Amino acid sequence: MTYELLKGLSPAEIEHVLALGTRMKVPAGGPLFQLGDDADRVFLIERGRVRLTLPIKVREREENILIEESAPGQLVGWSAMIPPYRFTLRASVPLETEVIAIPRDALQRYFEAQPVQGQKILLNLAIVMGHRLQLVQAMWVREIQRAVEQRSAIGATAHSSASK
Amino acid sequence: MEMFLMAVCMSVFGMGVAALAFGAATRKPSAPLPPPAIPIAKAAPARFFVAPTIPEVASHQLPIEALLAQIENHVRIERAAAESFVQFPTNDMLHSKTTSTFVN
Secondary structure, X not given: OOOHHHOOOOHHHHHHHHOOOEEEEEOOOOEEEOOOOEOOEEEEEEEOOEEEEEEEEEOOEEEEEEEEEEOXXXXXXXXXXXXXXXXOOEEEOOOOXXXXXXXXXXXXXXXXXXXXXXXXXXXXXXXXXXXXXXXXXHHHHHHHHHHHHHHXXXXXXXXXXXXX | OHHHHHHHHHHHHHHHHHHHHHHHHHOOOOOOOOOOOOOOOOOOXXXXXXXXXXXXXXXXXXXXXXXXXXXXXXXXXXXXXXHHHHHOOOHHHHOOOOOOOOOO
């Protein structure tokens, strides 16, 4: 298993970091965390899937819309590493899933004790966050572009109707 | 004389019967009756632009589960498009057309 947060660490170092956390089994359909919850730990996915969702209103009903689906080896819950330490998405599992939950406090103590390894982990975290930012940025610009095209089309239709 | 008159009367009578029979045999058939009136259906108005047989289903008519599935599929497609852009960032890649049924 390759954990994206622990790339570049030796197997012994990986074992050390994993030992900081606790393994959790989440039953199928269960939540891992809720939007707005205190974020005091990150999760490394060992087995299963995690769906990250945001609520939107669909016909007066609130529905959780998939934003991202994470697989074994991936990190979820990095809001635990940045202020204000609150989850900005909801995480749930579509099938029984096993994660390793590593508390922020334990990680920070490890970084202080092992700064070289800490730097590698923080660089990995920056890569994960940067990739997410790039994706969301591209998706957002695509939506804006689509909105512009729709407005232009509506404007052109209104203009041709008015000139008749 | 009486016998003569009797023969004349019989002849006239026989000629009358023969004339009637001849007339009956050679009479033209009477004009045909007009056919019974058949109710005619009101002609359908001419259609040059026929309405589509498959009505378009507006998004508000979709079952909510189908709509949610469309949205989820849209997010997956858009995410894949964004991944492609991040790998090979170009204008064309950023604004490539989507096949998502949610917006098309």
